Amino acid sequence: MTNNFKRALGEGGFGVVYHGYLNGSQPLAVKVLYESSSQGYKHFKAEVELLLRVHHINLVNLVGYCDERDHLALIYEYMCNGDLKDHLSGKRGGSVLSWTTRLRIAVDAALGS
Numbered sequence: 001m002t003n004n005f006k007r008a009l010g011e012g013g014f015g016v017v018y019h020g021y022l023n024g025s026q027p028l029a030v031k032v033l034y035e036s037s038s039q040g041y042k043h044f045k046a047e048v049e050l051l052l053r054v055h056h057i058n059l060v061n062l063v064g065y066c067d068e069r070d071h072l073a074l075i076y077e078y079m080c081n082g083d084l085k086d087h088l089s090g091k092r093g094g095s096v097l098s099w100t101t102r103l104r105i106a107v108d109a110a111l112g113s
């Protein structure tokens with residue numbers, strides 16, 4: 001899927017996220033979790049159980065997961081517009097978001113949570 005983990009999209013608190021494709025065409029983001037602690041595994045299971053049940057337009061979809069105990073990965077649909085953090089901080093260039101837009105994003109995020 002990730003072509004041997006060729007392209008890293010970023011890194012969060014739980015692992016590195018790689019770009020990949022499903023069936024060679026559907027773009028994906030594959031989060032490979034750091035070595036699993038019991039705390040990490042609990043978080044992984046909670047994320048899988050919640051996101052496989054809950055679908056909302058403001059939430060990224062979980063497409064699948066890998067649970068081999070020592071190798072854990074979460075597979076999400078790929079968000080092509082980048083990180084919200086970068087949009088809010090103006091790092092992506094382009095126009096600065098207005099306060100009205102920021103407020104709408106906050107409300108939309110709250111609706112998805």
Ligand SMILES: Nc1ncnc2c1ncn2[C@@H]1O[C@H](COP(=O)(O)OP(=O)(O)OP(=O)(O)O)[C@@H](O)[C@H]1O
Nearest residue numbers: 009010011012013014017029060076077078079083
């Ligand atoms: N579904 C996705 N589509 C595209 N890029 C993604 C996706 N998920 C994560 N990324 C990229 O990988 C980076 C790390 O994401 P990740 O969710 O691990 O960290 P985070 O947003 O800091 O959250 P957390 O606090 O859960 O670790 C993001 O900043 C983003 O650039």
